[in-house]
Amino acid sequence: MRNTPYFKWIKLVIASIIFILWVVWIENYWFLLGYPLLFDNYITKKIPWGFWKKRKDGKKPSPIVEWIDAIVFALVAVYIINIFLFQNYKIPTSSLEKSLLVGDHLFVSKASYGPRMPNTPIAFPLVQNTFSSTTHIKSYLDWPHWDYKRLAGITNVKNNDIVVFNFPAGDTVPFLSNNPDYYNQMLITGLQEAQKNNNLMPKQPFNSDWERNHYFMNIGRKFIHSHPERFGTVISRPVDKRDNYVKRCIALPGDVLEIRHNQVYINGEAVDNPEGLQHNYLIKTDGTALNDRFYERLEVAKIDRQGMGNSYYIPLTKDKAKLVEDMPFIESITIDEEIPNNTGFQVFPYSSDYNWSRDNFGPLAMPKKGETIDITIKNLPIYERIITAYEGNKLMVKDGQIYINDQPATKYTFEMDYYFMLGDNRHKSADSRSWGFVPEDHIVGKPILVWLSLDPDKSFPANIRWDRFFKIVHKN
Missing domain, CATH: 3.30.70.80 (Peptidase S8 propeptide/proteinase inhibitor I9)
Known part of the structure; x- marks a missing residue:
């Protein structure tokens, strides 16, 4: 049958069905303009796709050319798989122990919650943002830049799901000092510099904690940017090129979260704790x-x-x-239990109007797409990054009045859903208690399988955790 003239048409029909279903899935019908290339590949064969491999003497291509061809094909295949199906992720910290261990290598399903179309479509596969930890050479091009779009997935994020996501506070990074995040570093550094130099202390009392935080963050920003030898070059990153984090989703859009004496409550009811909670x-x-x-x-x-x-x-x-x-x-x-101390510097949103700590936190409502809230100077520390960094609006406060996109504002309507993520190793985790909500466009995927696990505290071969090979990642 392979030698019959009909076989190439059968292959074309199968390829066409797959291609059209893919175009419908991604909802970008401009790709249909590329269908003639698919038709030519199977039927007309007018385009000399392999021209670069042909030799004038008609002999077989050299091994180097064959290797280049195989590598290019593999890179393209990996890039497509990495966007639409799954990617590898290695657990770098102990924030999810004992549910997931340092040294676990995971298959992360992007189809579970729906793969995102990349913000930076031209990028080197298998490299998150830079080619190494010692250089800030980008692994991607800033242009073209695509807006957020998520394709249909198998399911939605659910309470207690373990989720891989792009670090929300990773939009700006001092390359040599990325822990804590840039915004916390600005606040901490600004406070430290003001305490060292009385001339930097404010002459008038602050009208709000929002004003206080911005005052000290401005001092910290200037210090960080003027000391590259200590903090490194300050770089910005698009959403899909921010560092990947993995945590447990504790609260969904519309939920009300509270932590009392180390116990999480959702909508007033105590949740069942994960088996490995520490x-x-x-x-x-x-x-x-x-x-x-x-x-x-x-x-x-x-x-x-x-x-x-x-x-x-x-x-x-x-x-x-x-x-x-x-x-x-x-x-x-x-x-251990951290008690709120009234300073407003312990946890998000870093305001004394919300006297919270890591172990006694909230109540805090999760923003939901389409929901409208009252916006005030008091709750601005909670919602500022949503309004500006995540949803792209201009925000200003003048004479106690909030302006959004140069218009006076007393209400705000959310454009996306937001989630709250915690580590199972609760006192060893930098999570939403430190930097707030995770926007829906930052969700990467769902870990489904541990395919390799290496204990960093041991040397080879004792470091191989054989019992964790091909272990399914469960909620609890």
């Missing part, structure tokens, strides 16, 4: 030193081990904490 515990011994065998028994990574004298500060699950409590050389074990 909090930091203060442990005091009778003088016995905690050794590697102790930590390995409790599965505490080296990065999470802290102690001095007979006092130790380590993350544990409830079951592991009970195990420690029953050990004969333990004098006391107490769960």
Whole structure:
């Protein structure tokens, strides 16, 4: 059948169906203009697609040419797969232990929540934003730039889903100092510089915490940009080229989140905690030193081990904490709880009008697409980045009046849905308590499988966690 004249038409029909379904899926019908190229490839063959491989003497292409051809094809295939189907992601920190471990390599499904069309379509595959951690040479071109568009997916983000997303505060990055994020660094640095130099302290009291924060952030911004030897070049990144984070989605658009004494409540009801949920515990011994065998028994990574004298500060699950409590050389074990201190500098939104801490947080309503809220100077610290950074509006405050796009504003309607993400290792996680909401256009995908796991605390081959190979990623 392969030698019959009808076979090429059969191949064309199959390819045409796939091509048309793909165009309908991405809802960009301009691609239909490329259909003649598909037709030529199977039927007319007028375009010499392999012209660059042909030799004048008619001989077979050299091995170098064949290798280049194979590499180009592989890169194109990987690029397409990476956009529409899945990508690899490596767990870099302990924020999700014990649900996901440092050194886990994940297959992240982009089809689960619907793949995004890239904001930066011309980019080197398999490289997130720069070619290495030591250089800020971009792996993508800033132009052309496409607006946010998400294709139809299999499902929606649900409560307790583990989600990979682009870091919302990663739009601006000091290349040599990216933790904490740029905005927190501006605030912290501005406060420190003002405390060192009384001339920088304000002469008049602030009218609001929003005004206070912007005052100190402006000082911090000038300091960071004037000290590249310490902070590095300050660079900006589009949404799809911001660093990837992985956390657990705790609250969906429209939910009301609250954390009371380390327990999460959604819409007033306590949620079921993940099996691997951890909090930091203060442990005091009778003088016995905690050794590697102790930590390995409790599965505490080296990065999470802290102690001095007979006092130790380590993350544990409830079951592991009970195990420690029953050990004969333990004098006391107490769960850590950060109490709000009225300063407004502990957690998002960094305002004394919201006297919250990482362990006592909210209530906070999740913004929902199409919802309209009252906007005030008091709640502006909560919604400022939504209005400006995420939804692209111009915001200004003058004489106590809020202006959006140069118009006086007392209300605001959200253009996107927003989510709240937490790490399961609650006291070892930089998450939404630090930088706020995750916009829908930052959602990358859903981890579905651990395909490789390497323990960073051990050397090869002992570092291979064989029991985690091809482990399905569950909610709990």
